[in-house]
Amino acid sequence: MRALLLENGIVIPVGRKLFSRKFPDILEDAENGLSFGLRALLDRLRERWRRLDVEIDEVTELLTNYAKQSELCKRASTVPGIGPIVSTAMVAAVGNAQAFQRSRDMAAWLGLVPRQYTTGGRQRLGPISKRGNRQLRTLLIQGANALLIHMKRDQSAMGEWLRQLEVRSHRHVAIVALANKIVRICWKVLTSGETYRPYPANV
Numbered sequence: 001m002r003a004l005l006l007e008n009g010i011v012i013p014v015g016r017k018l019f020s021r022k023f024p025d026i027l028e029d030a031e032n033g034l035s036f037g038l039r040a041l042l043d044r045l046r047e048r049w050r051r052l053d054v055e056i057d058e059v060t061e062l063l064t065n066y067a068k069q070s071e072l073c074k075r076a077s078t079v080p081g082i083g084p085i086v087s088t089a090m091v092a093a094v095g096n097a098q099a100f101q102r103s104r105d106m107a108a109w110l111g112l113v114p115r116q117y118t119t120g121g122r123q124r125l126g127p128i129s130k131r132g133n134r135q136l137r138t139l140l141i142q143g144a145n146a147l148l149i150h151m152k153r154d155q156s157a158m159g160e161w162l163r164q165l166e167v168r169s170h171r172h173v174a175i176v177a178l179a180n181k182i183v184r185i186c187w188k189v190l191t192s193g194e195t196y197r198p199y200p201a202n203v
Contacts, residue, residue: 001045008034063088072096075189078196080151080158081143081182089136090186097191103184110137112180137179144179157199 002012002019010026012019023046026032027039034042067073067084072095076087100106107113111131148171153159158181165174189196 001042001049004038004042008032008038010034060085072190075193075195076186079182079185079189080196080198081140081147081178082186083143086136086139086143089139091190093133093136094190097187100187100191103187106187107180107183110140110183112137112140112176112183140179140182141175144175144182147182148175148178155198 001023005012005026010032012022012026023042026034027042027046064084067077067087070088070091072091073084073087076082076090077084082090094100094106097106100109104113109132111134148162151159151162153163161181162174162178165177169177185196188194
């Protein structure tokens with residue numbers, strides 16, 4: 001919809017809410033040069049957008065309700081960066097995580113550990129392997145990105161670890177490393193039957 005308007009000289013700044021607010025006025029403006037056929041097409045696309053919003057809300061409510069009823073999902077949701085959507089996706093993929101002997105095995109299965117290269121007896125770390133469940137890995141990285149933005153660094157040991165990581169690493173590297181840590185904590189929570197309890201920051 002934005003591209004069609006742009007082709008006709010109508011520019012709307014990036015942002016979903018801003019677009020939805022300005023779009024009705026554009027359709028009603030009879031002097032902006034849009035043809036009848038294009039207005040009809042844009043109106044149909046807007047209706048499809050609305051239906052998708054309704055479907056997304058319905059599925060989100062279903063997942064949220066399931067996450068509230070599942071003991072595994074409730075434990076996973078105590079981990080920072082894990083909400084109802086990520087917790088249900090994780091439990092659907094790994095169950096109680098007993099199939100993995102170590103937390104690193106679960107992170108490796110999801111492709112969140114770096115590839116290792118050995119040359120001349122020296123081990124080098126490359127980019128992440130990106131193995132396993134791509135959708136779940138994407139959700140975990142999105143959760144880590146949100147956590148990176150909102151976590152208060154001075155309130156937990158994880159926050160202190162993240163602060164030090166940000167100093168020496170690129171932002172994208174820090175996000176993936178944080179996603180890796182989230183997965184490892186989830187493994188512990190799912191296999192132990194306990195909820196997440198953060199360690200206090202070092203004073």
